[in-house]
Amino acid sequence: MERYENIEVVGEGSYGIVMKCRHKETGQIVAIKKFLESVENIHVRKLAFREIRMLKRLRHENLVSLIEVFKRKKRFYLVFEYLDHTILEELEAVGGGLGFELSRRHIFQVLRGLNFCHHNNIMHRDIKPENVLVSSHGVVKLCDFGFARISGPNESCTDYVATRWYRAPELLVGDARYGRAVDTWAAGCLYAEMLTGEPLFPGDSDVDQLYRITRLMGGLCHRHQSLLNRNSSHGRSLRKASVESLSYRHATLTNLNGPSAASARGPSGGLRSLRNHLPCCSSSGLDFLSQCLRMDPDTRPNCAQLLQHPLFMQDNFAERFLVELRDYVAKEA
Numbered sequence: 001m002e003r004y005e006n007i008e009v010v011g012e013g014s015y016g017i018v019m020k021c022r023h024k025e026t027g028q029i030v031a032i033k034k035f036l037e038s039v040e041n042i043h044v045r046k047l048a049f050r051e052i053r054m055l056k057r058l059r060h061e062n063l064v065s066l067i068e069v070f071k072r073k074k075r076f077y078l079v080f081e082y083l084d085h086t087i088l089e090e091l092e093a094v095g096g097g098l099g100f101e102l103s104r105r106h107i108f109q110v111l112r113g114l115n116f117c118h119h120n121n122i123m124h125r126d127i128k129p130e131n132v133l134v135s136s137h138g139v140v141k142l143c144d145f146g147f148a149r150i151s152g153p154n155e156s157c158t159d160y161v162a163t164r165w166y167r168a169p170e171l172l173v174g175d176a177r178y179g180r181a182v183d184t185w186a187a188g189c190l191y192a193e194m195l196t197g198e199p200l201f202p203g204d205s206d207v208d209q210l211y212r213i214t215r216l217m218g219g220l221c222h223r224h225q226s227l228l229n230r231n232s233s234h235g236r237s238l239r240k241a242s243v244e245s246l247s248y249r250h251a252t253l254t255n256l257n258g259p260s261a262a263s264a265r266g267p268s269g270g271l272r273s274l275r276n277h278l279p280c281c282s283s284s285g286l287d288f289l290s291q292c293l294r295m296d297p298d299t300r301p302n303c304a305q306l307l308q309h310p311l312f313m314q315d316n317f318a319e320r321f322l323v324e325l326r327d328y329v330a331k332e333a
């Protein structure tokens with residue numbers, strides 16, 4: 001670390017902190033993740049090796065790049081490129097949302113980065129405004145893969161992930177067979193938040209989170225409903241929490257296929273309720289959102305399909321923006 005001087009802490013990644021630093025000789029500004037635990041801790045060493053292997057595979061213009069790895073005083077340090085700010089800071093700075101065009105530019109790049117991760121069988125699992133970085137030219141890069149996991153066909157993941165507000169229904173009901181569609185759900189939540197400036201589902205508990213989702217998007221898919229009803233410990237704790245709350249807000253949870261959910265479910269899924277929730281959203285934006293936020297993860301389009309959505313095809317946006325993006329990336333190289 002003696003080659004770098006610390007400037008400020010920019011984030012608490014998983015199992016470590018992320019510092020903004022300056023290279024003493026070159027003046028290069030970087031982000032350095034320092035693992036808090038010593039490499040003597042076998043668990044941390046295994047996690048660090050897995051994270052490093054994953055990061056070395058993830059080379060894409062919409063993913064923050066790893067510059068170097070070094071060990072100092074029995075601790076690992078990961079040196080990354082530094083980008084100017086996060087989408088969270090943009091949302092906090094403007095209030096009321098980023099507008100149609102900037103939101104479209106940002107979410108298009110988020111999907112490009114996710115598409116590359118998914119093609120490399122990696123799920124990010126923690127997409128949220130503070131994990132999406134923006135350069136001074138507007139290049140968007142995903143960061144903090146500390147929660148990322150290999151998403152293989154038979155992978156079963158039981159550890160909980162994702163910041164609650166961006167957590168897909170399958171995570172909330174404890175579906176161990178969840179996959180990369182959790183990133184698509186989070187991208188949908190992020191897009192809605194960029195448009196309005198407010199989180200789409202700001203749940204204050206897992207029960208509240210599931211209630212807010214089902215109220216807007218309709219009932220759980222049958223597999224998740226039966227998971228919740230099955231005598232699983234997770235289902236019991238969710239049901240217990242909802243019964244204990246005794247408020248209407250949660251009572252619908254124990255009857256997620258009841259009239260309230262069914263009325264919202266309708267043939268167009270949550271499109272009608274989304275339109276009421278986002279009255280200023282374009283029809284292509286609403287359709288894009290309703291695709292990302294499908295309750296059944298098996299029916300959610302993948303990122304490659306979403307990149308072909310009319311939201312990006314209309315007015316020749318994708319073709320025009322990719323030319324601009326390549327120019328910005330070249331300038332920042």
Ligand SMILES: Oc1ccc(-c2ccc(-c3cc(Nc4ccc(CNC5CC5)cc4)n[nH]3)cc2)c(O)c1
Pocket residue numbers: 008009010011013014018031033051064080081082083084085086089133142143144145146
């Ligand atoms: O497994 C991992 C672990 C860590 C990272 C990671 C890599 C790079 C960054 C990063 C952050 C960053 N820039 C930045 C980050 C946060 C802010 C928010 N404002 C700060 C608080 C003053 C502003 C700028 N540039 N690069 C952050 C995390 C990663 O991408 C993967």
